[in-house]
Amino acid sequence: MIDASASADRGTRAGRSxxxxxxxxxxxxxxxxxxxxRLVQRGEAYSILIGTAELMTNILRGSEQALGRMGCAHLHDTPQATVLIGGLGMGFTLNAALAELPPSARIVVSELMPAVEQWARGPLGHVFGRCLDDPRVEIRIEDVRRTIQSGAEQFDAILLDVDNGPQGMTxxxxxxxxxxxxxxxxRFALKPNGVLAVWSGSPNRQFKARLRLCGFDVEERRFHSDGRFNRRHVIWFATKPEHAAW
Structure with missing residues (x-):
């Protein structure tokens, strides 16, 4: 979930109420x-809101797709790859991740709100397509923090798009x-060479430095909401070194 001021960073995502x-x-x-x-609709456009703050829309999807595509690119030929996605959203990150992963892969999606899964299987079914029926996908209705803390070296990638990134949270x-x-x-939950990919509505130098202080090798990529590079949306790709001590 994101706050009203941060929602503008997703590209005019406000005022739908x-x-x-x-x-x-x-x-x-x-x-x-x-x-x-709330889930609202105008023609082919759908939006999920809290108050007037827009959490997600099916109109702007480029950077969410990049999160799934680029976060899983290193796993294209990895048998039994296991990926965690924090937040179901409108399925754009999930669909992009599925396209990158082999048939033997597994994706765990942790979604806090049961209604989001219900909408995905109901009024948003045409937006999600058939991704929830893919045998590689497991939906868990739980806080993604609980999933991360459930064991060491579980995941080859963790993809987070929660509360607008490390700022603007509700x-x-x-x-x-x-x-x-x-x-x-x-980092503890990632396998060696695993990637933590974090979506954010805007740059954050302190967070980038914090990733490095926590032992990650960090690459920052900036995107426009339609996928073009620009100074708006940010994804950090933080890699756990192969020979990490923990």
Whole structure:
């Protein structure tokens, strides 16, 4: 989830609640939040909101697809590759990851909100396509932090698009994903040469430095929302060294 100010970084992702022509399709209560999460539609456009803050849309998808494609590119020929995706979204990262991975791969998607999976199998089914029926995919309705902490050296890649990245978050508990403690847990959960890929609505020098301090080799890529390189969206690709001590 992201806050209203950060939502603009995803490309005019705000103002859907009362905009002309937008109709509410469904809503779901969020534990600990006053505002519900809502799915709205106008023609072929769909948006998921909290209040007027847009969390995701099917119109702008380039950097979300890049997260899945580039985060799994090193696994194209890796038998039994195992990938964790934090957040189901509208399936763009999942679909891109599936296209990169071999038939023997496994993808675990941790999604906190049951409604997101329900919408994926219902009104957003045409957006998701058949990715949820792919035998490589396992959906877990749980906090991605719990999944990361469930064991050492489980994953070849961890792809995170949670709360707009390391800033602009609406749930304080998600800070633990991006602080030093959370990054060390992610490193612990990765196999040697595993990649932690983190999507963000904007650059963050402190976070980039924190990744390095936590023992990752870091590459930063910047994207426009349609996939072109630009100064808007950022993905950090943080690799765990092959001979890491932990």
């Amino acid at each position: 009362t905009g002309e022509g937008w109709q509410e399709v469904a809503r779901a209560a969020i534990p600990g939040e006053a505002e519900p999460m 749930q304080r508990s998600n800070n633990r994903l991006y602080d030093a403690w959370g990054l060390k847990r992610a």
